[in-house]
Amino acid sequence: MYFIANWKMHGNLNSINSIDRVIKLSRISKYKKVRIIYCPPYTILGNFVKKTKSSKIIIGAQNCHYRENYGSFTGSINAKMIKDIGAKFIILGHSENRFTGDTNKIINLKVKSSINENLKVIFCFGENFDQRKKSKTFQVIKKQISAGLKNIKKKQNIIFAYEPVWSIGTGMILNSENLEKQILNIKNYIKKKLKIPNPKVLYGGSVNPKNIKNFKNIKSLDGFLIGGASQKSINFIDIIKKMIN
Numbered sequence: 116m117y118f119i120a121n122w123k124m125h126g127n128l129n130s131i132n133s134i135d136r137v138i139k140l141s142r143i144s145k146y147k148k149v150r151i152i153y154c155p156p157y158t159i160l161g162n163f164v165k166k167t168k169s170s171k172i173i174i175g176a177q178n179c180h181y182r183e184n185y186g187s188f189t190g191s192i193n194a195k196m197i198k199d200i201g202a203k204f205i206i207l208g209h210s211e212n213r214f215t216g217d218t219n220k221i222i223n224l225k226v227k228s229s230i231n232e233n234l235k236v237i238f239c240f241g242e243n244f245d246q247r248k249k250s251k252t253f254q255v256i257k258k259q260i261s262a263g264l265k266n267i268k269k270k271q272n273i274i275f276a277y278e279p280v281w282s283i284g285t286g287m288i289l290n291s292e293n294l295e296k297q298i299l300n301i302k303n304y305i306k307k308k309l310k311i312p313n314p315k316v317l318y319g320g321s322v323n324p325k326n327i328k329n330f331k332n333i334k335s336l337d338g339f340l341i342g343g344a345s346q347k348s349i350n351f352i353d354i355i356k357k358m359i360n
């Protein structure tokens with residue numbers, strides 16, 4: 116089971132020691148099988164890599180430029196640089212980046228360059244409120260997956276994160292029955308379309324220590340991408356413990 120902390124534009128040098136408790140938890144045998152991944156902002160990626168070196172915690176980036184090679188792109192960071200700093204994962208296709216201009220085509224280029232660098236991709240997708248209201252959810256999801264992952268090699272290096280846009284940071288979540296159905300539909304689509312025999316699909320959107328019990332019985336779910344509630348170790352640990360115990 117994956118627990119991925121997406122810190123977004125939060126955290127600084129002072130935040131690094133706040134993950135000590137999570138490192139400690141990751142060493143307890145009961146949690147050895149849990150995959151904990153931290154995706155801090157670029158500025159402290161290297162510090163996180165060093166900090167977690169002798170632990171089972173893995174570090175990921177939150178985005179990259181679509182260009183694979185170095186170039187004159189002021190303020191940008193490519194997948195090579197992310198690999199170089201020691202990160203192993205990368206979040207791509209997040210709705211907050213789609214909102215600021217990432218099209219399916221751009222995301223596709225980002226996935227390709229990340230896969231070429233042997234990074235593991237956390238591929239995000241999900242419908243917004245309007246699309247949901249118009250019953251276009253599955254149509255949108257299919258398009259994001261098929262276009263975003265067109266002609267991708269090493270598909271086993273992709274894990275999927277279903278994040279309904281209306282659920283991110285709002286406190287609203289799908290009820291467990293609907294979510295279970297949705298995850299199964301998504302898995303079937305990925306199996307058929309991308310020929311990945313056993314895809315890992317996570318859920319993201321307002322997951323917190325209070326609502327985590329709603330997800331406990333969803334067998335098809337492989338983990339969570341957690342924003343707000345991952346910034347405080349105490350909440351992140353609470354979520355992990357409530358899911359695993």
Ligand code: PGA
Nearest residue numbers: 283284320321341342343
């Ligand atoms: P949230 O964010 O947990 O704060 O809703 C999740 C995400 O955007 O990945």
